[in-house]
Amino acid sequence: LLRSQSAELDRDNGKIRFKNKGQIFLRDFYFNADDGFLNKDDKSISLSGGKAFSSERNLIFNFSELYGELDKEIYLKNASMTSCANPDQGWVLEAKEIIINTEKNRGLAKNIKIKAVDKTIFALPLLPFATSDERMSGYLEPSISYSSDGIDVMIPYYKVISKNSDLTFAPRYIAKRGPGIEMNYRSLHGKNNDFRNLDVIYFTKDDEFQDEFIKEDSSRWIYKYEDKFSFDSSSIDINWSKSSDGLVLRDIPGDITSIGYQRIQNLNQSFSFSTQFRNSSLTIEHQGYQSLNPILSNGYVKSPSIDYRFFKNINGFVVSENINITSFGADKIHGYYGYQTLGNKYLRLIENPVEGRRIFSELSISRYTHINGFNISSNVGLKSINYDLSSTQMKSKNVNVPNALLNINTIFVKNNAGSKYLLEPRLTLGYSAYKNQENNPIFDSDIISPNNELFNNDRFSGMDRIGDQSFYTLSMEYRKVAMGHKKVSLSVSKKYYLKDRKVWISNSMHHDMNMSDVMSMNSMSSMDSMGSMRDDEGPLVVMGSWMPTMKTMIMSYGGYFKENKKIPLGGITVNHKFNSGSIGFAKRYRRMAGDFNDQMDYSELFTDIHLNSNFKFIAKLKRDNENNKNIESLIGIEYENCCLALRITGTDRNLSRYILNEEILYPHLGDAWDNMIDIESKGRINFEFELKGLNSSFDKVNRLFNNSIFNY
Secondary structure, eight states: OEEEEEEEEETTTTEEEEEEEEEEEOSSEEEEEEEEEEETTTOEEEEEEEEEEETTTTEEEEEEEEEEETTSEEEEEEEEEESOSSGGGSEEEEEEEEEEETTTTEEEEEEEEEEETTEEEEEEEEEEEESSSSOOOEEOOOEEEEETTEEEEEOOEEEEEETTEEEEEEEEEETTTEEEEEEEEEEEETTTTEEEEEEEEEESOOHHHHHHHTOSOOOEEEEEEEEEEEETTEEEEEEEEEESSTTHHHHSOOSSOOSOOTTOOEEEEEEEEEEEETTEEEEEEEEEEEESSTTSOOOOEEEEEEEEEEEEEETTEEEEEEEEEEEEEOSOBOOBTTBEETTTEEBSOBSSOOOEEEEEEEEEEEEEEEETTEEEEEEEEEEEEEEEESOSSOOOOOEEEEEEEEEEEOOEEEEETTEEEEEEEEEEEEEEOOOOOTTSOOSSOEEOOGGGSTTSSOOEESSSOOOOEEEEEEEEEEEEEETTEEEEEEEEEEEEESSOOOOOOOOOOOTTOOHHHHHHHTTOOTTGGGTSOOTTBOOEEEEEEEEEETTEEEEEEEEEBTTTTBOOEEEEEEEEEETTEEEEEEEEEEEEETTTTEEEEEEEEEEEEEOSSSEEEEEEEEEETTTTEEEEEEEEEEEEOSSEEEEEEEEEEEEEEEOOSSOOOOSBHHHHHHHHEEEEEEEEEEEEEEETTTSOOOOOTGGGGTTOGGGO
8 A cells, every 4th residue: 555645556567656755554554654665566665764664573764765675685774773762761773784584584784873761881793683573593782890890791693503492602801801702502302392502701811810829721611411211111311410620600690591690519410211111210320420519529420329219008908118329439528527527627528538338228007097087097117228338447237127116197278258277187196117327328318397397207307317215296276267368377286206316417427437437426416506406396387378468478397495495496578569669578587507507587678669560679578587697688779661661680609718829738628618718799780671562682681680688
């Protein structure tokens, strides 16, 4: 359709020429120009002094001259492009020439300046862009930030390889560290659309790292490869990461990659094969880690680890068997539970740790019944551990430990005024026999916190210790449900021990200890370090939640020892949403945490507030209350309208800095930690913008909240 005050039609050649303003209406384009022509036969067009509108991405073009073929390429001279009705309040791209390829739905702007709010923010020789809403290749908005390492600039390019795969490649420059690249590759493959992901950060030379540690090879790199291959009832899973050194993420955190954050402690290096067949499953695995803490070792490697599970229901009785055969190896390890010297001093380095194979077996028979309103589940079983160790000095003991568990609960329900009130009393009785395991190694076990062992026979994680206990647990839970939502819940539980427990994860031996040392150390228990708590009962564990309104949720948990008036652990989370945003507070406390049994007392506050229809304020503060120190803080402001989004965020993190120019000679891990670590405040200012309608964008602001304690 052509609308003009003056037009000439050449029917023989299919050409329509117009003067004194004209409008051309096509399916995907609208043109408004002073004069020009359109050929309906060969789709050629030539216009002067006008505007064009692309309906697929709502792009508006101004030009002094336009010519080309509508089904191939269109050229715009002295042109501008925007998606804003008022470019002075949004963005505009000015170019000497813009080429639009209608076959590929791609555009290319030459000799450009990009303006935001009428201010030039970028000048580039070339900029490709998409003219369609389809998933297409093209440059993403650049990333700019500033930190103690100077300015950090990255220009990502997104490449569509196929409908199931893509690649993001980003040249990056950090002022004090030099040039590098980031890359992310993703794909879906196989009949089940298995996900494959590869992340890479690579800097050929890190100037700051070279000056700090005086290294000839100062290249820095890290990669993470995740993949899965599914074959009917079998699968192969790969999760493998590796880095040039343990400090690379602290110095060069990823921007478009998902390798990890600056506080990540280790990299996973694992792969496994799993298969399922009738009533059974089998997994063969290699599991290892690379430590990102240069004071700590990589620990044990489990390879191979073979795990077989059998499950069958026979007339209501469920028979299950789990057999795990794992070999443990390590050149050296750092001290942890099971490898420490007298006086609770952890060794910083053990050159010849115990290695060998462990066979763990668990046979159980369980049954679930419902009698007169009572739910009854029972279980009897036998756990076994067998070691074949490389060290002849360690005389391990094979053990077979019978166990039993009985759980009885019922529910009382009352309906009143559209709400449902539930009261659930619960009684659990458990028994696990005592077998002496003091001479057995500890490869992968640790203590389970009191609130997680209330209703089961497990006192330790892993498979190196089978904790003895005879106990009963009393529990009462109250819930109020209204309109399908749990408005109030409160549970109170306490575990009582009928016998003293004798098996502990305590100061076991390592390769150079004699047996007299071992016996004396095993008289110490990890319970002593919990504050001389009573051995005949666990803490009173209370958990609750309250939803006073549909926009507010409060959750909490805690434990309490009456005898010594100690709180071993606790936490509270408060989230509130209102019309203009949200606010939240979280606190986590544990009297003993980590390898050094230090007190952990963290709190976090965040807010996300829409100041008006265009501006939003975000902030987060994470604090170590025990040491009276801010761990991490973030503050930012965001402006967004119909065609432009600008985000400025500032972050400040107190990171561990390892002083490694000096040789670490400390025999104990705690001394090395105290003397070889400094705290480095690493501030960063991020500038992120999105020009709506130009290219796709990625939002980094939300990623800054991913390592929140709200997630735990």
